[in-house]
Amino acid sequence: MAGSAVRRLLAEYKQLTLNPPEGIIAGPIDEDNFFEWEALITGPEGTCFEGGVFPAKLIFPRDYPLSPPKMQFTCEMFHPNIYSDGRVCISILHAPGDDPMGYESSAERWSPVQSVEKILLSVVSMLAEPNDESGANVDAAKMWRENRDEFNKIAERIVRRTLGIPA
Amino acid sequence: MRSVGFSLLALCMTVSVVANAYYQKKQFYPSVVYITKSNPSMAVIYLQAFICVLLAGRVMRKVFFGQLRTTEFEHLMERSWYAITETCLAFTVFRDDFNPKFVSLFTLLLFLKSFHWLAEDRVDYMERSPVISYIFHLRVMALLLLLGSLDIYFVEHAYQLTVSKGASVQLVFGFEYAILFTMVINIIIKYTLYTVDLHSETPWDNKAVFLLYTELVMGLIKVILYIAFMFIMVRIYTLPLFALRPMYYTIRNFKKAFNDVILSRRAIHNMNTLYPDATLEELQAGDNVCIICREEMTVASKKLPCNHIFHASCLRSWFQRQQTCPTCRLNILRTPTAEQRPDPQRAPRPAVPNLRNVNFNIPNPFLMLNNNLRQQAAGLINQQQQQPQMPGGIPVPQPNLAGHHGIPPPGMIPFIPVPPIRFMQPPPMPPPNLSNLSPEQLRRMEGRERENVEARIQWLRNIQLMLDAANMMFQQYNTAAAISMSMQNNMAERADATPGTSSAGTSTSTQASPPTASSEPSEGGPSASASASSTPSVATSSATASSVSASSVATSAPVAASTSSASAAGSLTPPVVNSATDAAAASSSSVHNVKESMPSPSRNITVPVDKKSVNISEDISSSTHCPETVGKVSDTCPTTSKTLEPADISSSSSQQPGASSSTEESSPKTGDMEVRRRRLEKFQ
Numbered sequence: 001m002a003g004s005a006v007r008r009l010l011a012e013y014k015q016l017t018l019n020p021p022e023g024i025i026a027g028p029i030d031e032d033n034f035f036e037w038e039a040l041i042t043g044p045e046g047t048c049f050e051g052g053v054f055p056a057k058l059i060f061p062r063d064y065p066l067s068p069p070k071m072q073f074t075c076e077m078f079h080p081n082i083y084s085d086g087r088v089c090i091s092i093l094h095a096p097g098d099d100p101m102g103y104e105s106s107a108e109r110w111s112p113v114q115s116v117e118k119i120l121l122s123v124v125s126m127l128a129e130p131n132d133e134s135g136a137n138v139d140a141a142k143m144w145r146e147n148r149d150e151f152n153k154i155a156e157r158i159v160r161r162t163l164g165i166p167a
Numbered sequence: 168m169r170s171v172g173f174s175l176l177a178l179c180m181t182v183s184v185v186a187n188a189y190y191q192k193k194q195f196y197p198s199v200v201y202i203t204k205s206n207p208s209m210a211v212i213y214l215q216a217f218i219c220v221l222l223a224g225r226v227m228r229k230v231f232f233g234q235l236r237t238t239e240f241e242h243l244m245e246r247s248w249y250a251i252t253e254t255c256l257a258f259t260v261f262r263d264d265f266n267p268k269f270v271s272l273f274t275l276l277l278f279l280k281s282f283h284w285l286a287e288d289r290v291d292y293m294e295r296s297p298v299i300s301y302i303f304h305l306r307v308m309a310l311l312l313l314l315g316s317l318d319i320y321f322v323e324h325a326y327q328l329t330v331s332k333g334a335s336v337q338l339v340f341g342f343e344y345a346i347l348f349t350m351v352i353n354i355i356i357k358y359t360l361y362t363v364d365l366h367s368e369t370p371w372d373n374k375a376v377f378l379l380y381t382e383l384v385m386g387l388i389k390v391i392l393y394i395a396f397m398f399i400m401v402r403i404y405t406l407p408l409f410a411l412r413p414m415y416y417t418i419r420n421f422k423k424a425f426n427d428v429i430l431s432r433r434a435i436h437n438m439n440t441l442y443p444d445a446t447l448e449e450l451q452a453g454d455n456v457c458i459i460c461r462e463e464m465t466v467a468s469k470k471l472p473c474n475h476i477f478h479a480s481c482l483r484s485w486f487q488r489q490q491t492c493p494t495c496r497l498n499i500l501r502t503p504t505a506e507q508r509p510d511p512q513r514a515p516r517p518a519v520p521n522l523r524n525v526n527f528n529i530p531n532p533f534l535m536l537n538n539n540l541r542q543q544a545a546g547l548i549n550q551q552q553q554q555p556q557m558p559g560g561i562p563v564p565q566p567n568l569a570g571h572h573g574i575p576p577p578g579m580i581p582f583i584p585v586p587p588i589r590f591m592q593p594p595p596m597p598p599p600n601l602s603n604l605s606p607e608q609l610r611r612m613e614g615r616e617r618e619n620v621e622a623r624i625q626w627l628r629n630i631q632l633m634l635d636a637a638n639m640m641f642q643q644y645n646t647a648a649a650i651s652m653s654m655q656n657n658m659a660e661r662a663d664a665t666p667g668t669s670s671a672g673t674s675t676s677t678q679a680s681p682p683t684a685s686s687e688p689s690e691g692g693p694s695a696s697a698s699a700s701s702t703p704s705v706a707t708s709s710a711t712a713s714s715v716s717a718s719s720v721a722t723s724a725p726v727a728a729s730t731s732s733a734s735a736a737g738s739l740t741p742p743v744v745n746s747a748t749d750a751a752a753a754s755s756s757s758v759h760n761v762k763e764s765m766p767s768p769s770r771n772i773t774v775p776v777d778k779k780s781v782n783i784s785e786d787i788s789s790s791t792h793c794p795e796t797v798g799k800v801s802d803t804c805p806t807t808s809k810t811l812e813p814a815d816i817s818s819s820s821s822q823q824p825g826a827s828s829s830t831e832e833s834s835p836k837t838g839d840m841e842v843r844r845r846r847l848e849k850f851q
Contacts, residue, residue: 003364004460004481011461059238062291065459066488095488112459112485112493 005064009034012116024120026058035060039071039120043159044128048152052159056088056123058116068093068110071119075162078154080130080141089136090126092119174218181215184208213267220274224281231310232285239288246284249412250277256409261336269336276343279317283350286310290354293361304362311355318348334403342396346389346413353385375484383428386421393417427487434486434499438479442469445476457481459493473497 013034016026026039037058043049055074061067071093073086081089091108135141143151160166188198188208202208228235235243254273258265290307293299325341357378364374393414400407445468455464459481467479475494477485485493490500 004484007462008460015461063484066485111491111496112481115461 003062005060005062006034008065009060015115016117021117021121023124024117026116026120029057035062035064037069037116038074039116041120041124041127044124047128048155049127049159052155052162054127054162056086058119065112065114068095068114069116069119071123076158078140078151078158079127079137080132080144081126081136082140083136087136088123088126090119090122092122170221174222177211177215177218180211184211216271217274220278224278227282228285231282231306232289233306235285236292239285239292242288243281243284247277247281250280253409253412257339257407260404260407260409261339264336272336272340276340279314280343280347282310282314283347283354286314287350287354290358290361293358293365299365307358311351311358315348315351315355318344318351322348334399338396338399338403339407342392345392349385349388349392353381356381375487379424379428379431379487382424383421386417386424389417390421430490430500431483431487434490435483437499438469438482438486442471444468445470449476459485471497471499 009028013027016024023042023044024039026037028034029036029038037060039056039058041054041056043052043054054077057072057074058069059072060069071088073082073088075086077086083089092110092114095110130141130144132141132144140151143154184202184207185198188201189195192198192201202212232239254277257273261269286307293303321344322341325337325344328337329335329341360374360377360381393410396410397407397414400410445464449470450464450468455476456462457464457468457476457478459477462478464476464478468476469479469482470476471482471492473492473495475492477493486499491498
């Protein structure tokens, strides 16, 4: 009997494959290792990230779903809630107990009720509405607040790059 | 590629150094001496040795692990840096015996350490991987065996050296290898657990528990080792700075493991004992997928106080991390469970329909807590009930309230967040803050209130009915008396006897009041008193019936007072018409019966109505009363109906002595009664 984490990930993979949410594709990179997934997220419509397809990597802990996975964009991103190395900073990816930014209530933290699908949907909504309070990327947060045009320009450049269109 | 270049470069340099030495000295031994004497050559040799170690490490890694995974490599790098810094710190302590041998020993230690880490990561990986090959098992077992035996050997070696030569740097090695050996044991235990889990068909619930306790025990051993080491080092050398960081982490891990064990034990204990198993209906009612593992729940699932259902095993592993509901984050350690809280569904309901079975005398704290409102009503009854219960003679069965209400025995009380002070307050208690109550609770309280009020109204109606009955009796008696009077008059006229004395004699026998014969002027008095006696009582009873919130004792008292005052009024005016006072006496006695039986209405609605009067009232004036309640009342109180019998007899027997009243007066009196009766009906 494989571990419960593997079984749950299999179930989620099946679910995501059978009923994929719009604009999201995710699955294990290698079916021998269910603990590393790759996801493709399309930028939400009506935002500066519209049209982009952003690849990301999900690393699951061995005690998933008791602990949250880690998510990291593998393309260049410029967003207030994404570290410059691509790691995503949203509250549902933090286990209650660790709070890197010191502002999250435990109600919005990780719990086994969350799933890959919910994480990715949260990331999509995060792309649409950045939380400039948390500021994983302070430059991006500052620009988002004070110079939206510049921010939109950078975002557009990133979108073009993810699509392979020269800027 | 770069590493291959480096090793080739190092190899070239070594070869050139050795070749140079041999070229100069021509012989083996002198060339070795030459190399060891020359610092640059030695540097090259050391570099070569280092590269050899790295190469050996590579080979071993290939043999035992195959390709390293990214995370494993990252872990290795991270830990290596810490280990290297700490080794450098250790050098400062032992700078006196700093020599190549010393360095090589430390390098070997680092080398073995890194394999321990890798082995740990690899065994952890077992749980993540869907497929585990035989080669994996073979590799892990061989590696663990090798590492374990090496650790034991080095510990033994260090111990021998320390015993024979005294304290030296071997102390550090012995201690380090001992720590590594505990690590090997830990890995072996984990490996065994995972292997057992892999080969079992169903998920093995106890694995997490074993892991938790393994962590705890190993943590304890490590903490003891570190403290002992620290103690010895401080005594012999100086404070071992290099051991501080691992020691701190070890203690922290141990503390965490300890807390985990405590909290999870508590949560799991709660789960096993307090939370109910989900029933089949509950599972079938909704989506029966366990939100933790996304698998269907068929058996062994538990329902939390917040009504969320999970697999017991999933909950157990979650509770080892956090003691909250995964869905709604209800803190289960701080929340009283369903049984401890006053359960809205179970607790108060049975009390209401079984009013007569519930003894309000029992100072059950839960009742006080839950049924504040009922207590307000019961409080008054309570006080009154204590008196009749002693002489009443009817043993009230003491229902097992705990069982009755589904409330756990008082052993569970400490979990209730209400301070115990509240229990000491005497009843009746102030009503609870209504804004704190849920709509359902309010509805429930309201429902109980309504039932209480209805019960009270019922009692008042019964009192009224009884008074009606007395009234009817009075009327009947009057008519009978009038008939017999006229008959007697006729007889007197015919037989020419002296009726005044005879009637007076009989009236004295029935009534203690001084018998006055049927004298004209005093006739208005009794009739007036009779009307005065009956109407106010009816008025008060109807008034109390309308005042709904008044307690039953409060209602019964004025009734009794009014009737007694009525009888007093009757006795004040010399009762020329004995029947009037008789009836009043009968009614007052029955009302006294009411008063005596009223205080225990919780067990019975004992309204004394004798069967005859009930029948009469059913016939005549019960259009407003529900007949079944009247029947019930008469059925349930045989004792009181029996007590009424004498009054009944006296009234019937006084039909004869009532002959004193004249026929002329009887007709207006009955008319008067008719008016009163109509008024009464209007009141009803």
